[in-house]
Amino acid sequence: MKNEYQIIYDRLFDHYGPQGWWPAETSFEMMVGAILVQNTNWRNVEKALLKVKPFLEPEAIEKLPLDELAQLIRSSGFFNIKAKRIKAYLEWFRTYEYDVDKIKKLERGPLRKELLAISGIGRETADVMLLYAFEKPIFVVDAYTRRIFYRFGLDMPKSYDVFRQKVEAELPRELRLFDEFHALLVAHAKEHCRAKPICNQCPLADRCAIRLD
Numbered sequence: 049m050k051n052e053y054q055i056i057y058d059r060l061f062d063h064y065g066p067q068g069w070w071p072a073e074t075s076f077e078m079m080v081g082a083i084l085v086q087n088t089n090w091r092n093v094e095k096a097l098l099k100v101k102p103f104l105e106p107e108a109i110e111k112l113p114l115d116e117l118a119q120l121i122r123s124s125g126f127f128n129i130k131a132k133r134i135k136a137y138l139e140w141f142r143t144y145e146y147d148v149d150k151i152k153k154l155e156r157g158p159l160r161k162e163l164l165a166i167s168g169i170g171r172e173t174a175d176v177m178l179l180y181a182f183e184k185p186i187f188v189v190d191a192y193t194r195r196i197f198y199r200f201g202l203d204m205p206k207s208y209d210v211f212r213q214k215v216e217a218e219l220p221r222e223l224r225l226f227d228e229f230h231a232l233l234v235a236h237a238k239e240h241c242r243a244k245p246i247c248n249q250c251p252l253a254d255r256c257a258i259r260l261d
């Protein structure tokens with residue numbers, strides 16, 4: 049019998065189709081985008097990425113003075129903090145000679161620890177990088193995931209990692225599945241399970257507890 053997570057995944061996949069995430073041309077752009085999207089929406093990130101695009105190579109960003117980088121990414125909000133975070137991230141990336149393929153060879157667990165040790169890289173940011181830049185199957189827990197699972201009727205742990213592990217334990221460890229699952233949950237939170245949900249014609253409606261409290 050299918051577990052609830054698999055059912056949610058299948059329903060969303062059937063409804064929305066493959067999402068082909070992350071929206072970026074290169075792994076480096078993906079990683080910068082993952083830092084820029086902290087505490088803001090993707091529209092603001094797009095504006096910042098457009099400005100920073102001419103410098104979107106690790107060496108070019110390393111050469112940029114901190115305040116110039118901050119100005120370029122201004123539209124993403126918290127730009128001084130995020131500029132520092134991008135610089136801290138680059139320091140780590142340099143230790144692998146900016147070579148994503150070298151990093152991909154690491155095991156998921158030790159790599160995650162390294163990412164979490166970088167200043168300003170929290171669990172969600174580390175996990176989207178693991179998933180979309182370094183191709184490690186991992187379940188990303190974000191505010192949309194929490195909202196959808198709660199409304200659906202699943203009582204999930206508060207702790208990020210316990211939540212993540214609980215879902216991972218029930219699903220096959222396939223990169224494609226986790227890759228699509230996160231993107232599908234984001235699509236669903238924007239299309240149907242919004243702050244004010246549109247339950248009519250929602251692909252989960254017949255199984256959903258619709259807990260809105």
Ligand code: SF4
Nearest residue numbers: 240241247250253256
């Ligand atoms: S039925 Fe409503 S509350 Fe449940 S997942 Fe769909 S949109 Fe969200």
